[in-house]
Amino acid sequence: MSNKTFLAVLVVAMLLFAVAPLMIAWAPYEATMGLVQKIFYFHVPAAMAMFVSAFVCGIASALYLFKRNVRADRWAIAAAELVALFGLVVLISGPLWARKAWGVWWQWDARLTSTLVLWMIFLGYLLLRRYGGPGSDKLSAGMALFGMANVPFVYISVNIWRTVHPTTNVVMTLSPGMRGAFWWCVAAFMLLYVLALAARARLEDQRARLEELYLALDDDLA
Amino acid sequence: MNTFFSTAFLVMKKDLTIEVRSREILYTTLFFAVSCVLVFAFSFVRDGRPLEDAAAGILWIAIAFSGTLALGRTFERERHGETLRALMMAPADRPAIYVGKLLGVLAVMATVEAIVVPLVGLMFQAPILARPLLLVALLVTGTFGFAAVGTLFAAMLVRARSRDVLLPVLLYPITVPVIIAGVRGTAALFQADVDEPMARAWIGMLLFFDAVFVTLALWTFEPVMTE
Numbered sequence: 352m353s354n355k356t357f358l359a360v361l362v363v364a365m366l367l368f369a370v371a372p373l374m375i376a377w378a379p380y381e382a383t384m385g386l387v388q389k390i391f392y393f394h395v396p397a398a399m400a401m402f403v404s405a406f407v408c409g410i411a412s413a414l415y416l417f418k419r420n421v422r423a424d425r426w427a428i429a430a431a432e433l434v435a436l437f438g439l440v441v442l443i444s445g446p447l448w449a450r451k452a453w454g455v456w457w458q459w460d461a462r463l464t465s466t467l468v469l470w471m472i473f474l475g476y477l478l479l480r481r482y483g484g485p486g487s488d489k490l491s492a493g494m495a496l497f498g499m500a501n502v503p504f505v506y507i508s509v510n511i512w513r514t515v516h517p518t519t520n521v522v523m524t525l526s527p528g529m530r531g532a533f534w535w536c537v538a539a540f541m542l543l544y545v546l547a548l549a550a551r552a553r554l555e556d557q558r559a560r561l562e563e564l565y566l567a568l569d570d571d572l573a
Numbered sequence: 574m575n576t577f578f579s580t581a582f583l584v585m586k587k588d589l590t591i592e593v594r595s596r597e598i599l600y601t602t603l604f605f606a607v608s609c610v611l612v613f614a615f616s617f618v619r620d621g622r623p624l625e626d627a628a629a630g631i632l633w634i635a636i637a638f639s640g641t642l643a644l645g646r647t648f649e650r651e652r653h654g655e656t657l658r659a660l661m662m663a664p665a666d667r668p669a670i671y672v673g674k675l676l677g678v679l680a681v682m683a684t685v686e687a688i689v690v691p692l693v694g695l696m697f698q699a700p701i702l703a704r705p706l707l708l709v710a711l712l713v714t715g716t717f718g719f720a721a722v723g724t725l726f727a728a729m730l731v732r733a734r735s736r737d738v739l740l741p742v743l744l745y746p747i748t749v750p751v752i753i754a755g756v757r758g759t760a761a762l763f764q765a766d767v768d769e770p771m772a773r774a775w776i777g778m779l780l781f782f783d784a785v786f787v788t789l790a791l792w793t794f795e796p797v798m799t800e
Contacts, residue, residue, distance in 0.1 A: 416796040464753070471746035478742055484734030493729060493793045497722070497747050500785060504750075 360546055367539035374532040381529075387451040390444050392532055395522065396540035397440040398466075402502050404433040404544065405469065408476075409499020412492035424488055425559065427495055429551035431476045433544060434498075438470035453515055461508035462516035469505050472498040577672075580665045584673025588647065589680055598646045598681055606639035606689045614696055628697035629759035633715070633752050635689055636682070640719055641741050643681050644727040647674065652731050667795040675724045682716050699763045707772050708762055714779035715755035718786055719748050725790040729797050751786075754778045 371392070381388035408430035414423035445463070446456045457463065472494065479491045509518045525533060592598055613631040617624040651657040660670055690712070694701035701708060726743050730736040758775030761768040 416793060464749070468746050468749045475743045475746055479733075479739060482735045483730070483739060486732050489797050490726075490729040490733060493725070493797045494743060494747075496789060496793055497786075500789060501747075 357546065357549065360542060364539060364542035364546060367535065367542060371532075371536055371539055374535045378532040379526065379528040384452050387448060390448040392536045393540075394441060394444040394448060395533070396537045397437045397444065399537060400540050400544040401434055401437040401441055401469075402506065403541075404430045404437060404548070405473065405498055405502045407548070408434060408473070408495045409502075412495035412499075416489065416492045416496075421559075422556070424492065425555035426548070426552045427492065428480065428555055429548050431473050431480075431491075431495065432551060433547055434473040435470065435477060436547075437540075437544070438466070438473070441466065442470060458515050460514040460516060461512040462505070462514050465501070465505040465508045469498060469501050472501060577666055577669045580669035581672035581676060584660075584670055585676040585680070588674070588677030591650070592677070592681065598643055598650075599684060601646070602639045602643045602681060603685050603688060605642055606635045606685050607692065609635040609638050610689060610693060610696065625697050625699070626760075628693055628699040629756050629763050631697070632690065632693045632759060633755045635693075636686065636712075636716060636755075637719065637745070637748070637752055639685055639689075640678075640682055640716070640723060641744060643678055643685075644720070644723040644744075645737060645740055647678055647681075647724075648727045648731040657731060661798065667798060668791045671724060671728065671790065671794040674728065675720055678720045678724055679717065682720060686712055686716065700767075701763075703767055704762050704769065704772070707769065707776070708759065710776050711755060711758045711762070711772065711779070714776055714783055715751055715758075718751040718779060718783045721783065721786045721790050722747050722751075725794060725797075728794070751779065751782050754782065 375389050375392045378389070378392070380386065381391075408427050411423040411427035411430060414420040415427060445466075449458070450456050476491045476494045476498065479487050479494060483490060506519065508514065509516050522533070610631055613627070613634060617627045617631070648657075651660065661667075663670070690701055690708075693699055723740075723744055727740055730740055730743075733739060754775045758772045758779070761771040761775070
């Protein structure tokens with residue numbers, strides 16, 4: 352992504368986020384939960400970004416493991432960090448909503464538990480990368496594959512088990528008034544995600560180039 | 574196909590032969606599992622006596638913790654004896670080596686569970702003989718799923734730094750579904766009014782997890798172990 356494209360997309364994303372509160376305020380109240388339901392407009396897009404990122408990390412890791420594509424590994428790191436980030440948004444906005452809607456901060460139902468587990472798998476990825484020493488790039492790639500396999504499970508957990516968390520039906524059957532605000536926020540979050548991913552992957556690229564330069568100059572001096 | 578399984582059995586036989594002679598992993602894992610059960614039994618008390626409903630959970634915690642130990646020790650032994658290099662250089666299918674290691678770990682865990690399960694039954698008055706076949710099916714499928722992922726990660730981590738702490742850090746989030754299924758299924762069997770359909774449902778879930786984990790593990794073992 353060139354600097355110009357990045358800047359353009361950044362401006363668009365900022366505009367989307369600037370207008371988002373207005374869109375959310377204009378959206379109708381939900382019948383039972385009232386104002387509290389409006390966390391939905393950030394909670395669900397963040398979760399979508401988290402799932403997308405887990406897939407990106409998994410696919411990039413597969414490319415790295417099986418095709419030895421080193422660039423893919425850098426995208427994998429970026430994507431894993433974003434799973435942790437957007438996962439944090441989900442796991443904070445969720446309980447804030449839950450406290451008001453269900454009366455408890457947390458429930459060990461299928462959806463919440465599996466989301467937490469997914470988040471922890473990618474945290475494990477990051478820990479391994481940081482503290483695992485040499486060779487941890489391949490190992491974490493293997494870890495990311497398990498994480499990616501987890502995502503469909505997290506998604507359908509609400510449909511299989513009777514959970515306190517709403518089912519996947521909600522997004523498909525949104526009332527017309529809410530659809531505008533919701534998809535606006537989805538667009539905003541997805542643009543933010545793409546920007547963050549590109550920026551982070553670029554940082555890894557630069558670090559790798561720096562490494563190469565260090566090593567190359569070392570050889571010259573010796 | 575034939576060489577695959579004969580290689581796997583060869584690796585397993587090697588591990589078990591060493592184990593039978595030294596019994597190091599077996600004794601230490603067994604002792605640790607029993608200590609686990611004791612510590613948890615004393616931690617979960619009501620009116621000064623152990624909580625009987627906690628039996629299923631405590632059993633699976635003991636399996637998970639002692640299993641992690643056994644996994645770490647299996648590969649530590651390879652690293653210590655510097656036989657890992659030989660194993661990797663052998664003209665054998667890498668996945669076959671994985672399966673051989675897995676079978677060795679399963680043998681150790683089966684022996685440990687054969688002692689821990691009756692112990693839990695004794696300490697918590699848990700009806701382990703109410704539906705013995707279903708209980709065995711739960712234990713087999715659950716331990717298999719746990720060991721399948723564990724063997725992969727233990728092998729992956731054998732050359733990494735901080736490998737002892739990283740193994741549980743990486744293993745537990747991924748095997749949480751297996752533990753949940755194991756605990757819920759076992760709890761369904763231990764309750765006064767045994768819930769067989771529930772236990773069967775959880776066994777089905779465990780079979781699903783086992784299939785996914787083993788497939789992923791076989792697929793990634795080769796590229797992860799090569800440079």
